[in-house]
Amino acid sequence: MGFEVSAGARTAIIVTFALYSVILLGIGVYTKKMMDKTALDKYVEEFYTGGRGMGSLVIALMIAAGLCSAGTFLGGPGLGYSIGMAWVLVALAQNFMNFCVLGQIGKKVGIVARRINAQSYIDLFVYRYNHNKIIGAFGVIAIVVFLGSYVVAQFVGGARLFETMTGLPYWLGLTIFAAVVLLYAAFGGIKGVSTAIVFQGIVMTAAVFALFIGALAYIGPLEPAIKSIAAIKPALINPWTWTPKYQLSMWVVFGLVFIGLPHGAMGALTYKDTKAMHKAIILGVIFVVLWTFMLIWMGSMVRAVYPNLPVPDHAIPALAMTVLPPWLAGITLAGVAGAIQSTVGAMIIVISSTFVKDAYQAYINPKADNLTLKKVTTASTVIICIAIFLLALKPPHALEWIIAFAIGGLASAFFWPLLLGLYWMKANEYGAAAGMVGGIVTYILAAGKFLPITMGMHAIVVSLLVSGILTIGVSLVTPKTPKGIIMTWFGKAYPKEIPH
Protein backbone atom coordinates (compact mmCIF):
# COMPACT_ATOMS: atom_id res chain seq x y z
CA MET A 1 0.00 0.00 0.00
CA GLY A 2 2.90 2.35 0.71
CA PHE A 3 1.25 4.29 3.53
CA GLU A 4 -0.06 3.47 6.99
CA VAL A 5 -3.60 3.66 8.35
CA SER A 6 -3.65 3.35 12.16
CA ALA A 7 -6.50 1.58 13.99
CA GLY A 8 -7.66 4.87 15.54
CA ALA A 9 -7.69 6.53 12.14
CA ARG A 10 -9.69 3.61 10.71
CA THR A 11 -12.39 4.05 13.35
CA ALA A 12 -12.60 7.79 12.68
CA ILE A 13 -12.83 7.15 8.95
CA ILE A 14 -15.55 4.52 9.35
CA VAL A 15 -17.61 6.82 11.59
CA THR A 16 -17.32 9.79 9.21
CA PHE A 17 -18.13 7.64 6.21
CA ALA A 18 -21.12 6.04 7.98
CA LEU A 19 -22.45 9.48 8.85
CA TYR A 20 -22.07 10.58 5.24
CA SER A 21 -23.93 7.51 3.99
CA VAL A 22 -26.75 7.96 6.52
CA ILE A 23 -27.31 11.55 5.36
CA LEU A 24 -27.56 10.30 1.77
CA LEU A 25 -30.05 7.63 2.82
CA GLY A 26 -32.07 10.42 4.41
CA ILE A 27 -32.03 12.32 1.13
CA GLY A 28 -33.18 9.14 -0.62
CA VAL A 29 -36.12 8.63 1.74
CA TYR A 30 -37.09 12.31 1.53
CA THR A 31 -37.07 12.48 -2.28
CA LYS A 32 -38.90 9.15 -2.52
CA LYS A 33 -41.70 10.71 -0.46
CA MET A 34 -41.72 13.72 -2.78
CA MET A 35 -41.85 11.49 -5.86
CA ASP A 36 -44.69 9.41 -4.34
CA LYS A 37 -46.79 12.58 -4.26
CA THR A 38 -46.14 13.29 -7.95
CA ALA A 39 -49.18 12.91 -10.20
CA LEU A 40 -49.04 9.79 -12.34
CA ASP A 41 -49.18 11.60 -15.69
CA LYS A 42 -46.20 13.76 -14.70
CA TYR A 43 -44.15 10.98 -13.14
CA VAL A 44 -41.75 10.15 -15.99
CA GLU A 45 -41.16 13.85 -16.68
CA GLU A 46 -40.44 14.57 -13.00
CA PHE A 47 -38.32 11.45 -12.66
CA TYR A 48 -35.96 12.18 -15.56
CA THR A 49 -35.87 15.97 -15.99
CA GLY A 50 -37.38 17.29 -12.76
CA GLY A 51 -40.13 19.07 -14.69
CA ARG A 52 -37.41 21.39 -16.05
CA GLY A 53 -37.46 23.48 -12.90
CA MET A 54 -33.96 23.14 -11.52
CA GLY A 55 -32.10 26.07 -10.00
CA SER A 56 -28.55 27.29 -10.46
CA LEU A 57 -26.71 25.46 -7.66
CA VAL A 58 -28.26 22.12 -8.60
CA ILE A 59 -27.45 22.54 -12.30
CA ALA A 60 -23.94 23.81 -11.55
CA LEU A 61 -23.15 20.77 -9.42
CA MET A 62 -25.01 18.33 -11.64
CA ILE A 63 -22.63 19.19 -14.47
CA ALA A 64 -19.53 19.70 -12.32
CA ALA A 65 -19.89 16.77 -9.92
CA GLY A 66 -21.53 14.65 -12.61
CA LEU A 67 -18.49 14.99 -14.86
CA CYS A 68 -15.86 15.05 -12.08
CA SER A 69 -15.66 11.45 -10.96
CA ALA A 70 -13.10 9.05 -9.58
CA GLY A 71 -10.99 10.46 -12.42
CA THR A 72 -10.69 13.82 -10.69
CA PHE A 73 -10.23 12.39 -7.18
CA LEU A 74 -8.18 9.21 -7.70
CA GLY A 75 -7.09 8.49 -11.26
CA GLY A 76 -6.28 12.11 -12.13
CA PRO A 77 -4.04 12.81 -9.12
CA GLY A 78 -2.59 9.32 -9.71
CA LEU A 79 -1.50 10.34 -13.20
CA GLY A 80 -0.19 13.61 -11.75
CA TYR A 81 1.91 11.42 -9.47
CA SER A 82 3.17 8.99 -12.11
CA ILE A 83 3.43 11.22 -15.23
CA GLY A 84 3.93 14.59 -13.55
CA MET A 85 3.16 18.15 -14.55
CA ALA A 86 2.54 17.36 -18.25
CA TRP A 87 -0.66 15.62 -17.09
CA VAL A 88 -1.51 18.30 -14.49
CA LEU A 89 -1.48 20.79 -17.37
CA VAL A 90 -3.99 18.63 -19.31
CA ALA A 91 -6.33 18.48 -16.33
CA LEU A 92 -6.79 22.26 -16.54
CA ALA A 93 -8.60 21.67 -19.84
CA GLN A 94 -11.71 20.68 -17.88
CA ASN A 95 -11.79 23.96 -15.91
CA PHE A 96 -14.67 25.51 -17.84
CA MET A 97 -16.83 22.44 -18.41
CA ASN A 98 -19.99 24.17 -17.20
CA PHE A 99 -19.36 27.11 -19.52
CA CYS A 100 -18.72 24.73 -22.44
CA VAL A 101 -21.78 22.50 -21.95
CA LEU A 102 -24.27 25.27 -21.24
CA GLY A 103 -22.72 27.87 -23.54
CA GLN A 104 -22.56 25.52 -26.50
CA ILE A 105 -25.91 23.74 -26.28
CA GLY A 106 -27.71 24.96 -23.14
CA LYS A 107 -30.21 27.43 -24.57
CA LYS A 108 -30.89 25.71 -27.86
CA VAL A 109 -31.53 22.39 -26.10
CA GLY A 110 -33.59 24.25 -23.51
CA ILE A 111 -35.97 25.61 -26.17
CA VAL A 112 -36.10 22.53 -28.39
CA ALA A 113 -36.50 20.09 -25.49
CA ARG A 114 -39.57 22.07 -24.38
CA ARG A 115 -40.97 21.88 -27.92
CA ILE A 116 -40.52 18.14 -28.33
CA ASN A 117 -40.78 17.17 -24.65
CA ALA A 118 -37.38 15.43 -24.66
CA GLN A 119 -36.68 13.43 -21.50
CA SER A 120 -33.32 11.90 -22.36
CA TYR A 121 -30.14 12.76 -24.18
CA ILE A 122 -30.89 10.14 -26.84
CA ASP A 123 -34.39 11.64 -27.27
CA LEU A 124 -32.67 14.65 -28.83
CA PHE A 125 -31.06 12.45 -31.49
CA VAL A 126 -34.20 10.40 -32.09
CA TYR A 127 -36.41 13.46 -32.70
CA ARG A 128 -33.88 15.45 -34.71
CA TYR A 129 -33.03 12.50 -36.89
CA ASN A 130 -36.54 11.49 -37.91
CA HIS A 131 -36.96 8.56 -35.47
CA ASN A 132 -34.31 6.68 -37.39
CA LYS A 133 -34.13 3.12 -36.01
CA ILE A 134 -30.38 2.76 -36.48
CA ILE A 135 -29.68 5.96 -34.56
CA GLY A 136 -32.09 5.03 -31.77
CA ALA A 137 -30.74 1.52 -31.36
CA PHE A 138 -27.14 2.63 -31.69
CA GLY A 139 -27.63 5.39 -29.12
CA VAL A 140 -29.19 2.99 -26.63
CA ILE A 141 -26.41 0.42 -27.06
CA ALA A 142 -23.63 3.03 -26.84
CA ILE A 143 -25.12 4.47 -23.65
CA VAL A 144 -25.62 1.11 -21.98
CA VAL A 145 -22.21 -0.33 -22.92
CA PHE A 146 -20.01 2.73 -22.47
CA LEU A 147 -21.77 4.45 -19.58
CA GLY A 148 -22.42 1.05 -18.02
CA SER A 149 -18.74 0.11 -18.03
CA TYR A 150 -17.84 3.58 -16.80
CA VAL A 151 -20.21 3.20 -13.85
CA VAL A 152 -18.76 -0.21 -13.01
CA ALA A 153 -15.25 1.25 -13.06
CA GLN A 154 -16.39 4.04 -10.74
CA PHE A 155 -17.85 1.62 -8.22
CA VAL A 156 -14.75 -0.55 -8.33
CA GLY A 157 -12.54 2.47 -7.64
CA GLY A 158 -14.70 3.57 -4.74
CA ALA A 159 -14.96 0.13 -3.15
CA ARG A 160 -11.19 -0.46 -3.46
CA LEU A 161 -10.52 2.82 -1.73
CA PHE A 162 -13.03 1.92 0.98
CA GLU A 163 -11.19 -1.37 1.48
CA THR A 164 -7.81 0.37 1.68
CA MET A 165 -8.84 3.06 4.11
CA THR A 166 -11.17 1.17 6.45
CA GLY A 167 -9.68 -2.33 6.35
CA LEU A 168 -13.25 -3.64 5.83
CA PRO A 169 -13.94 -6.05 2.95
CA TYR A 170 -14.38 -4.93 -0.66
CA TRP A 171 -17.90 -6.38 -1.00
CA LEU A 172 -19.10 -4.42 2.02
CA GLY A 173 -17.85 -1.14 0.58
CA LEU A 174 -19.44 -1.97 -2.74
CA THR A 175 -22.75 -2.88 -1.10
CA ILE A 176 -22.90 0.39 0.84
CA PHE A 177 -21.98 2.41 -2.25
CA ALA A 178 -24.57 0.69 -4.43
CA ALA A 179 -27.38 0.58 -1.84
CA VAL A 180 -27.14 4.31 -1.16
CA VAL A 181 -27.20 5.21 -4.85
CA LEU A 182 -29.97 2.70 -5.56
CA LEU A 183 -32.21 4.29 -2.97
CA TYR A 184 -31.94 7.88 -4.10
CA ALA A 185 -31.67 7.22 -7.84
CA ALA A 186 -34.30 4.51 -8.31
CA PHE A 187 -36.92 6.09 -6.06
CA GLY A 188 -36.04 9.77 -6.15
CA GLY A 189 -35.13 10.01 -9.82
CA ILE A 190 -33.29 13.14 -10.95
CA LYS A 191 -34.59 14.94 -7.82
CA GLY A 192 -32.93 12.35 -5.58
CA VAL A 193 -29.76 12.43 -7.63
CA SER A 194 -29.59 16.21 -7.79
CA THR A 195 -30.36 16.75 -4.09
CA ALA A 196 -27.65 14.21 -3.29
CA ILE A 197 -25.29 15.94 -5.72
CA VAL A 198 -25.61 19.27 -3.88
CA PHE A 199 -24.67 17.56 -0.61
CA GLN A 200 -21.89 15.59 -2.31
CA GLY A 201 -20.55 18.71 -4.02
CA ILE A 202 -20.29 20.46 -0.66
CA VAL A 203 -18.51 17.48 0.92
CA MET A 204 -16.16 17.27 -2.08
CA THR A 205 -15.30 20.94 -1.78
CA ALA A 206 -14.69 20.65 1.97
CA ALA A 207 -12.45 17.63 1.37
CA VAL A 208 -10.48 19.38 -1.36
CA PHE A 209 -9.86 22.48 0.76
CA ALA A 210 -8.86 20.48 3.84
CA LEU A 211 -6.48 18.40 1.77
CA PHE A 212 -4.95 21.33 -0.08
CA ILE A 213 -4.34 23.43 3.02
CA GLY A 214 -3.14 20.42 5.02
CA ALA A 215 -0.76 19.38 2.24
CA LEU A 216 0.73 22.86 1.76
CA ALA A 217 1.31 23.19 5.50
CA TYR A 218 2.91 19.74 5.65
CA ILE A 219 5.10 20.10 2.56
CA GLY A 220 6.37 23.56 3.58
CA PRO A 221 8.19 25.88 1.18
CA LEU A 222 7.30 24.89 -2.38
CA GLU A 223 10.51 25.58 -4.26
CA PRO A 224 12.69 23.03 -2.38
CA ALA A 225 9.84 20.51 -2.48
CA ILE A 226 9.44 20.84 -6.25
CA LYS A 227 13.22 20.70 -6.72
CA SER A 228 13.28 17.48 -4.68
CA ILE A 229 10.70 16.02 -7.12
CA ALA A 230 12.81 17.20 -10.07
CA ALA A 231 15.76 15.40 -8.49
CA ILE A 232 13.81 12.09 -8.58
CA LYS A 233 13.06 12.52 -12.30
CA PRO A 234 13.23 15.87 -14.13
CA ALA A 235 10.44 14.75 -16.48
CA LEU A 236 7.97 15.03 -13.56
CA ILE A 237 8.26 18.83 -13.65
CA ASN A 238 8.61 19.30 -17.40
CA PRO A 239 5.64 19.83 -19.77
CA TRP A 240 7.86 18.55 -22.62
CA THR A 241 7.44 15.05 -21.16
CA TRP A 242 4.63 15.00 -23.72
CA THR A 243 5.03 16.53 -27.18
CA PRO A 244 2.99 19.71 -27.76
CA LYS A 245 0.97 17.77 -30.35
CA TYR A 246 0.01 15.05 -27.87
CA GLN A 247 -0.65 17.66 -25.19
CA LEU A 248 -3.06 19.52 -27.49
CA SER A 249 -4.86 16.31 -28.41
CA MET A 250 -5.37 15.60 -24.70
CA TRP A 251 -6.92 19.06 -24.35
CA VAL A 252 -9.42 17.99 -26.98
CA VAL A 253 -10.36 14.90 -24.93
CA PHE A 254 -10.69 16.75 -21.64
CA GLY A 255 -11.82 20.17 -22.85
CA LEU A 256 -13.67 20.21 -26.13
CA VAL A 257 -16.07 17.29 -26.23
CA PHE A 258 -18.15 17.63 -23.05
CA ILE A 259 -21.38 17.90 -25.03
CA GLY A 260 -20.67 14.41 -26.37
CA LEU A 261 -20.99 13.10 -22.82
CA PRO A 262 -24.63 12.35 -21.99
CA HIS A 263 -24.24 12.60 -18.19
CA GLY A 264 -22.71 16.07 -18.55
CA ALA A 265 -25.32 17.30 -21.00
CA MET A 266 -28.20 16.41 -18.62
CA GLY A 267 -27.93 19.90 -17.12
CA ALA A 268 -29.10 21.38 -20.43
CA LEU A 269 -32.31 19.33 -20.25
CA THR A 270 -33.27 20.18 -16.69
CA TYR A 271 -32.55 23.83 -15.89
CA LYS A 272 -35.39 26.24 -15.12
CA ASP A 273 -34.62 29.45 -17.02
CA THR A 274 -31.68 31.30 -18.55
CA LYS A 275 -31.00 33.27 -15.38
CA ALA A 276 -30.50 30.02 -13.47
CA MET A 277 -28.43 28.69 -16.36
CA HIS A 278 -26.08 31.69 -16.36
CA LYS A 279 -25.59 31.42 -12.60
CA ALA A 280 -24.95 27.70 -12.99
CA ILE A 281 -22.10 28.48 -15.38
CA ILE A 282 -20.44 30.88 -12.96
CA LEU A 283 -20.86 28.66 -9.89
CA GLY A 284 -19.77 25.56 -11.77
CA VAL A 285 -16.66 27.20 -13.18
CA ILE A 286 -15.58 28.24 -9.70
CA PHE A 287 -16.14 24.74 -8.27
CA VAL A 288 -14.33 22.92 -11.08
CA VAL A 289 -11.36 25.30 -11.27
CA LEU A 290 -10.77 24.86 -7.53
CA TRP A 291 -11.21 21.08 -7.49
CA THR A 292 -9.07 20.46 -10.55
CA PHE A 293 -6.26 22.79 -9.68
CA MET A 294 -5.96 21.73 -6.04
CA LEU A 295 -6.44 17.99 -6.46
CA ILE A 296 -4.54 17.16 -9.61
CA TRP A 297 -1.62 19.41 -8.72
CA MET A 298 -1.51 17.95 -5.20
CA GLY A 299 -1.37 14.50 -6.82
CA SER A 300 1.95 15.45 -8.39
CA MET A 301 3.17 17.09 -5.15
CA VAL A 302 2.67 13.81 -3.24
CA ARG A 303 6.03 12.78 -4.76
CA ALA A 304 7.66 15.15 -2.28
CA VAL A 305 6.04 13.23 0.60
CA TYR A 306 6.02 9.64 -0.76
CA PRO A 307 8.59 9.26 -3.55
CA ASN A 308 7.68 5.61 -4.25
CA LEU A 309 3.98 4.77 -3.95
CA PRO A 310 3.32 1.35 -5.50
CA VAL A 311 -0.23 2.34 -6.51
CA PRO A 312 -0.27 5.90 -7.97
CA ASP A 313 -4.07 6.09 -7.57
CA HIS A 314 -3.45 6.08 -3.81
CA ALA A 315 -1.75 9.50 -4.03
CA ILE A 316 -4.70 11.42 -2.58
CA PRO A 317 -5.69 8.84 0.09
CA ALA A 318 -2.04 8.55 1.16
CA LEU A 319 -1.76 12.32 1.37
CA ALA A 320 -4.98 12.55 3.38
CA MET A 321 -3.79 9.96 5.90
CA THR A 322 -0.48 11.77 6.35
CA VAL A 323 -1.36 15.45 6.47
CA LEU A 324 -4.85 15.44 8.01
CA PRO A 325 -6.23 14.43 11.41
CA PRO A 326 -8.22 11.15 11.13
CA TRP A 327 -11.72 12.67 11.07
CA LEU A 328 -10.71 15.05 8.27
CA ALA A 329 -9.18 12.13 6.39
CA GLY A 330 -12.61 10.53 6.79
CA ILE A 331 -14.16 13.55 5.07
CA THR A 332 -11.70 13.03 2.24
CA LEU A 333 -12.95 9.47 1.76
CA ALA A 334 -16.49 10.83 1.86
CA GLY A 335 -15.46 13.43 -0.75
CA VAL A 336 -14.12 10.72 -3.04
CA ALA A 337 -17.29 8.70 -2.46
CA GLY A 338 -19.29 11.82 -3.30
CA ALA A 339 -17.40 12.33 -6.56
CA ILE A 340 -18.04 8.73 -7.51
CA GLN A 341 -21.67 8.53 -6.42
CA SER A 342 -22.61 11.85 -8.01
CA THR A 343 -21.28 10.69 -11.36
CA VAL A 344 -22.84 7.26 -10.99
CA GLY A 345 -26.20 8.73 -9.99
CA ALA A 346 -26.29 11.03 -13.03
CA MET A 347 -25.26 8.18 -15.29
CA ILE A 348 -27.85 5.78 -13.93
CA ILE A 349 -30.53 8.37 -14.70
CA VAL A 350 -29.15 8.69 -18.24
CA ILE A 351 -29.07 4.92 -18.76
CA SER A 352 -32.52 4.46 -17.27
CA SER A 353 -34.08 7.33 -19.26
CA THR A 354 -32.50 5.99 -22.44
CA PHE A 355 -33.86 2.54 -21.74
CA VAL A 356 -37.39 3.63 -20.81
CA LYS A 357 -37.84 6.36 -23.44
CA ASP A 358 -35.74 5.15 -26.35
CA ALA A 359 -35.93 1.38 -26.00
CA TYR A 360 -39.06 0.46 -24.01
CA GLN A 361 -41.40 3.19 -25.25
CA ALA A 362 -39.90 3.32 -28.74
CA TYR A 363 -39.70 -0.40 -29.51
CA ILE A 364 -41.25 -2.62 -26.85
CA ASN A 365 -44.44 -0.94 -25.74
CA PRO A 366 -45.24 2.36 -27.50
CA LYS A 367 -48.74 2.53 -25.98
CA ALA A 368 -47.75 2.05 -22.33
CA ASP A 369 -50.06 3.86 -19.93
CA ASN A 370 -48.81 6.12 -17.15
CA LEU A 371 -48.97 3.52 -14.39
CA THR A 372 -47.04 0.99 -16.47
CA LEU A 373 -44.47 3.65 -17.32
CA LYS A 374 -44.00 4.51 -13.66
CA LYS A 375 -43.46 0.86 -12.79
CA VAL A 376 -41.09 0.32 -15.71
CA THR A 377 -39.13 3.44 -14.73
CA THR A 378 -38.57 2.25 -11.17
CA ALA A 379 -37.99 -1.39 -12.10
CA SER A 380 -35.47 -0.64 -14.82
CA THR A 381 -33.53 1.75 -12.58
CA VAL A 382 -33.36 -0.90 -9.85
CA ILE A 383 -32.26 -3.56 -12.34
CA ILE A 384 -29.56 -1.28 -13.75
CA CYS A 385 -28.19 -0.64 -10.24
CA ILE A 386 -28.17 -4.36 -9.43
CA ALA A 387 -26.53 -5.33 -12.72
CA ILE A 388 -23.78 -2.76 -12.15
CA PHE A 389 -23.30 -4.01 -8.59
CA LEU A 390 -22.89 -7.60 -9.79
CA LEU A 391 -20.40 -6.60 -12.49
CA ALA A 392 -18.40 -4.59 -9.97
CA LEU A 393 -18.18 -7.57 -7.62
CA LYS A 394 -15.86 -9.19 -10.16
CA PRO A 395 -14.10 -6.03 -11.24
CA PRO A 396 -12.53 -5.62 -14.65
CA HIS A 397 -8.90 -4.42 -14.54
CA ALA A 398 -7.45 -1.06 -15.52
CA LEU A 399 -9.89 1.47 -14.13
CA GLU A 400 -8.45 4.49 -15.87
CA TRP A 401 -8.29 2.71 -19.24
CA ILE A 402 -12.01 1.94 -19.16
CA ILE A 403 -12.79 5.53 -18.22
CA ALA A 404 -10.67 6.88 -21.08
CA PHE A 405 -12.23 4.36 -23.45
CA ALA A 406 -15.78 5.22 -22.38
CA ILE A 407 -15.31 8.98 -22.65
CA GLY A 408 -13.59 8.70 -26.02
CA GLY A 409 -16.14 6.26 -27.39
CA LEU A 410 -19.16 8.31 -26.36
CA ALA A 411 -17.68 11.60 -27.47
CA SER A 412 -16.64 10.14 -30.83
CA ALA A 413 -20.19 8.97 -31.44
CA PHE A 414 -22.24 11.88 -30.17
CA PHE A 415 -20.25 15.12 -30.51
CA TRP A 416 -20.80 16.00 -34.19
CA PRO A 417 -24.30 14.57 -34.65
CA LEU A 418 -25.49 16.60 -31.64
CA LEU A 419 -23.67 19.83 -32.47
CA LEU A 420 -24.50 19.78 -36.19
CA GLY A 421 -28.06 18.63 -35.52
CA LEU A 422 -28.57 21.68 -33.32
CA TYR A 423 -26.95 24.29 -35.55
CA TRP A 424 -26.84 22.99 -39.14
CA MET A 425 -30.12 22.53 -41.00
CA LYS A 426 -28.55 20.23 -43.60
CA ALA A 427 -27.58 17.58 -41.04
CA ASN A 428 -29.85 14.58 -41.57
CA GLU A 429 -30.32 11.05 -40.25
CA TYR A 430 -28.09 9.45 -42.88
CA GLY A 431 -25.19 11.73 -42.02
CA ALA A 432 -25.74 11.32 -38.27
CA ALA A 433 -25.90 7.53 -38.49
CA ALA A 434 -22.72 7.45 -40.57
CA GLY A 435 -21.00 9.87 -38.19
CA MET A 436 -21.98 7.95 -35.05
CA VAL A 437 -21.02 4.53 -36.31
CA GLY A 438 -17.92 5.81 -38.12
CA GLY A 439 -16.76 7.76 -35.07
CA ILE A 440 -17.06 4.91 -32.64
CA VAL A 441 -15.55 2.32 -34.98
CA THR A 442 -12.60 4.58 -35.75
CA TYR A 443 -12.11 5.24 -32.05
CA ILE A 444 -12.02 1.57 -31.16
CA LEU A 445 -9.61 0.82 -34.02
CA ALA A 446 -7.34 3.71 -33.08
CA ALA A 447 -7.49 3.49 -29.28
CA GLY A 448 -7.21 -0.29 -29.30
CA LYS A 449 -4.13 0.10 -31.55
CA PHE A 450 -5.64 -2.10 -34.27
CA LEU A 451 -4.70 0.54 -36.82
CA PRO A 452 -1.75 2.94 -36.52
CA ILE A 453 -3.79 6.02 -37.36
CA THR A 454 -3.37 8.25 -34.31
CA MET A 455 -0.40 10.23 -35.70
CA GLY A 456 1.14 10.65 -32.25
CA MET A 457 -2.04 12.06 -30.78
CA HIS A 458 -4.86 10.77 -28.59
CA ALA A 459 -7.15 8.48 -30.62
CA ILE A 460 -10.06 10.88 -30.24
CA VAL A 461 -8.63 13.38 -32.70
CA VAL A 462 -8.78 11.00 -35.64
CA SER A 463 -12.16 9.54 -34.65
CA LEU A 464 -13.69 13.03 -34.29
CA LEU A 465 -12.27 13.93 -37.67
CA VAL A 466 -13.77 10.84 -39.31
CA SER A 467 -17.11 11.32 -37.55
CA GLY A 468 -17.31 15.00 -38.54
CA ILE A 469 -16.43 14.35 -42.19
CA LEU A 470 -18.94 11.49 -42.42
CA THR A 471 -21.76 13.47 -40.78
CA ILE A 472 -21.24 16.45 -43.08
CA GLY A 473 -20.38 14.54 -46.26
CA VAL A 474 -23.23 12.04 -46.12
CA SER A 475 -25.75 14.74 -45.12
CA LEU A 476 -24.82 16.79 -48.18
CA VAL A 477 -25.49 14.01 -50.70
CA THR A 478 -28.71 12.64 -49.14
CA PRO A 479 -32.25 14.12 -48.95
CA LYS A 480 -33.05 16.94 -46.52
CA THR A 481 -34.48 16.26 -43.09
CA PRO A 482 -38.32 16.40 -43.25
CA LYS A 483 -39.58 19.97 -43.16
CA GLY A 484 -41.63 19.59 -39.97
CA ILE A 485 -38.55 18.60 -38.00
CA ILE A 486 -36.42 21.44 -39.33
CA MET A 487 -39.23 23.87 -38.45
CA THR A 488 -39.28 22.52 -34.90
CA TRP A 489 -35.51 22.80 -34.49
CA PHE A 490 -34.94 26.08 -36.30
CA GLY A 491 -38.21 27.83 -37.09
CA LYS A 492 -40.17 30.52 -35.34
CA ALA A 493 -43.40 28.72 -36.18
CA TYR A 494 -43.46 24.94 -35.86
CA PRO A 495 -45.93 22.03 -35.96
CA LYS A 496 -47.14 21.37 -32.40
CA GLU A 497 -47.63 17.69 -33.09
CA ILE A 498 -46.12 15.04 -35.29
CA PRO A 499 -48.96 14.05 -37.68
CA HIS A 500 -49.78 10.36 -37.83
Place this chain on the structure above:
Amino acid sequence: MNKEEYYDRNYSFDEIEIDPRFKRCEKEMKITFGVQILFTLISVFVAYTLGKGPVEEYKYIMGLPSWWFAVIVVTIVFTFIVIGITKMVFKDMDLTDEGVVEEKKKTAEA
Protein backbone atom coordinates in the same frame (compact mmCIF):
# COMPACT_ATOMS: atom_id res chain seq x y z
CA MET B 1 -49.60 20.70 -40.62
CA ASN B 2 -50.57 17.51 -42.39
CA LYS B 3 -48.46 14.43 -42.75
CA GLU B 4 -47.40 15.18 -46.30
CA GLU B 5 -46.17 18.68 -45.46
CA TYR B 6 -44.43 17.48 -42.30
CA TYR B 7 -42.46 14.77 -44.05
CA ASP B 8 -41.72 16.85 -47.18
CA ARG B 9 -38.07 16.48 -48.13
CA ASN B 10 -38.13 18.67 -51.24
CA TYR B 11 -38.34 22.16 -49.87
CA SER B 12 -36.08 25.17 -49.60
CA PHE B 13 -34.59 26.09 -46.20
CA ASP B 14 -35.48 29.71 -47.09
CA GLU B 15 -39.17 28.83 -46.62
CA ILE B 16 -38.55 28.53 -42.88
CA GLU B 17 -38.44 31.72 -40.84
CA ILE B 18 -35.70 31.18 -38.30
CA ASP B 19 -36.46 31.93 -34.65
CA PRO B 20 -34.20 34.87 -33.67
CA ARG B 21 -33.49 33.09 -30.40
CA PHE B 22 -31.77 30.30 -32.30
CA LYS B 23 -29.56 32.81 -34.12
CA ARG B 24 -28.56 34.12 -30.71
CA CYS B 25 -27.90 30.54 -29.47
CA GLU B 26 -25.63 29.90 -32.43
CA LYS B 27 -23.66 33.06 -31.75
CA GLU B 28 -23.19 32.15 -28.09
CA MET B 29 -22.12 28.64 -29.10
CA LYS B 30 -19.42 30.08 -31.34
CA ILE B 31 -18.23 32.45 -28.60
CA THR B 32 -18.00 29.54 -26.16
CA PHE B 33 -15.95 27.38 -28.52
CA GLY B 34 -13.77 30.38 -29.31
CA VAL B 35 -12.99 31.04 -25.64
CA GLN B 36 -12.22 27.38 -24.87
CA ILE B 37 -9.97 27.06 -27.94
CA LEU B 38 -8.17 30.29 -27.06
CA PHE B 39 -7.70 29.07 -23.48
CA THR B 40 -6.27 25.81 -24.81
CA LEU B 41 -3.83 27.43 -27.23
CA ILE B 42 -2.61 30.09 -24.79
CA SER B 43 -2.15 27.64 -21.89
CA VAL B 44 -0.24 25.11 -23.98
CA PHE B 45 1.82 27.82 -25.70
CA VAL B 46 2.79 29.47 -22.40
CA ALA B 47 3.66 26.13 -20.76
CA TYR B 48 5.75 24.86 -23.66
CA THR B 49 7.56 28.17 -24.16
CA LEU B 50 8.47 28.92 -20.54
CA GLY B 51 8.95 25.22 -19.76
CA LYS B 52 11.54 24.70 -22.47
CA GLY B 53 15.12 23.95 -21.57
CA PRO B 54 16.73 21.84 -18.85
CA VAL B 55 14.66 21.49 -15.68
CA GLU B 56 17.67 22.45 -13.48
CA GLU B 57 17.67 25.90 -15.08
CA TYR B 58 13.98 26.63 -14.45
CA LYS B 59 13.25 30.00 -12.90
CA TYR B 60 10.92 29.94 -9.89
CA ILE B 61 8.21 32.49 -9.10
CA MET B 62 6.61 32.29 -5.64
CA GLY B 63 8.06 28.81 -5.24
CA LEU B 64 6.65 27.53 -8.54
CA PRO B 65 8.41 26.83 -11.84
CA SER B 66 7.76 29.92 -13.95
CA TRP B 67 5.81 28.00 -16.64
CA TRP B 68 3.39 26.56 -14.08
CA PHE B 69 3.02 29.94 -12.36
CA ALA B 70 2.21 31.52 -15.74
CA VAL B 71 -0.34 28.80 -16.54
CA ILE B 72 -2.06 29.45 -13.21
CA VAL B 73 -2.23 33.16 -14.09
CA VAL B 74 -3.75 32.23 -17.49
CA THR B 75 -6.39 30.09 -15.73
CA ILE B 76 -7.27 32.93 -13.35
CA VAL B 77 -7.53 35.45 -16.20
CA PHE B 78 -9.76 33.10 -18.22
CA THR B 79 -11.93 32.40 -15.19
CA PHE B 80 -12.69 36.14 -15.09
CA ILE B 81 -13.22 36.23 -18.88
CA VAL B 82 -15.68 33.32 -18.71
CA ILE B 83 -17.60 34.89 -15.83
CA GLY B 84 -17.60 38.27 -17.62
CA ILE B 85 -18.94 36.77 -20.86
CA THR B 86 -21.64 34.86 -19.00
CA LYS B 87 -22.74 37.99 -17.18
CA MET B 88 -22.42 40.57 -19.93
CA VAL B 89 -22.51 38.87 -23.33
CA PHE B 90 -24.91 35.95 -22.85
CA LYS B 91 -28.52 37.08 -23.17
CA ASP B 92 -31.56 36.05 -21.21
CA MET B 93 -34.44 34.62 -23.18
CA ASP B 94 -37.80 33.02 -22.50
CA LEU B 95 -37.53 29.36 -23.41
CA THR B 96 -41.23 28.77 -23.96
CA ASP B 97 -43.23 29.21 -27.18
CA GLU B 98 -43.69 32.95 -26.93
CA GLY B 99 -40.07 33.60 -26.03
CA VAL B 100 -37.88 36.34 -27.50
CA VAL B 101 -34.30 37.40 -26.83
CA GLU B 102 -34.35 39.89 -24.00
CA GLU B 103 -32.53 43.17 -24.55
CA LYS B 104 -31.99 44.01 -20.91
CA LYS B 105 -30.14 47.33 -21.17
CA LYS B 106 -32.17 48.80 -24.00
CA THR B 107 -35.48 48.14 -22.26
CA ALA B 108 -34.17 49.97 -19.20
CA GLU B 109 -33.39 53.04 -21.31
CA ALA B 110 -36.73 52.92 -23.09
